[in-house]
Amino acid sequence: MRKILVLVAAFISLQAVAQAPKKQGQRHKEGRQTMMNMSAEDMATLQTKKMTLMLDLTASQQTEIQKINLENATKRKAIMAEHKAKKESGLLQKPTQEEKVARMHAMLDHRIAVKAKMKKILDKEQYEKWEKAQKRMAMKMQDKKNGMQKRHAHKE
Template sequence: MKKALLILIALISIEAIAQQRMERPDRKEMAQNMSALTPEESAELQTKRMTLRLDLNQSQQQEIYKINLENANKRKDMMTARKAKRASGDMERPSKEELLKMTNERLDHQIATKAKMKLLLDAEQYTKWEKGQSEMTNGFKKGMKNKKRFSQDRTSLNKKRF
């Protein structure tokens, strides 16, 4: 009986040690590292990821690199403008008209990118790309939903404490 108990304790302790999580870098750290990349580096990484996922040929890689570079430059410009605005203290919520304008610009850009991809990719690659885009969008929405729920849960906990 004692031997069985010792074996059981040993197995449980080994299992507990094996299940310890490896420490991952913080999301904010990862985001800062990614934002430190130049637009060329960012476009190259994204093109390589797409090449692996969609099995792109050389000419497709070159054309998609151009699209990714254009997107990365635009994203970098927007980030620097936002940082400058925040540093100057002029950071305000956009008005309804500005919000509508920004949303229309973003959607127009997405439509243009989708049209370019449809021309560059074959049918199978395009369906994979579209599926990946929808998964990213759904993942983002799900993350935002969880973030809202988490902040609401914390708010309700704080209210209960006082």
């Protein structure tokens, strides 16, 4: 009887290990794939609704922010499509230092412009809440980036 219980326990533990959850990289890849399949309008609408819930936006604020989010989503979709096309054609190369600097300048200029637009649309309390959320997201992205760098360093 004891041997049977040991065998059953071993079988159950093997089943639990065999059904391990997906790794974080797989989930990230699936989420990225979902974003690629979404239209820019859908992405902008989802982002606007999330912001409406977080910041309690008025109807006019929602309309203005929808425009900003649509513009951002359209740019993001174009960049992702360009990157995917280069990758599939084999033309994707590591950017030069000048290209990296130019990309960073463009990104920061865009962030500054978005921040100025948001400051005009949101009231003081909403703007502060939005800024805190932006900082949290930036820290999260930085942590993620640092985690990836550590993993790549261990592989080498």
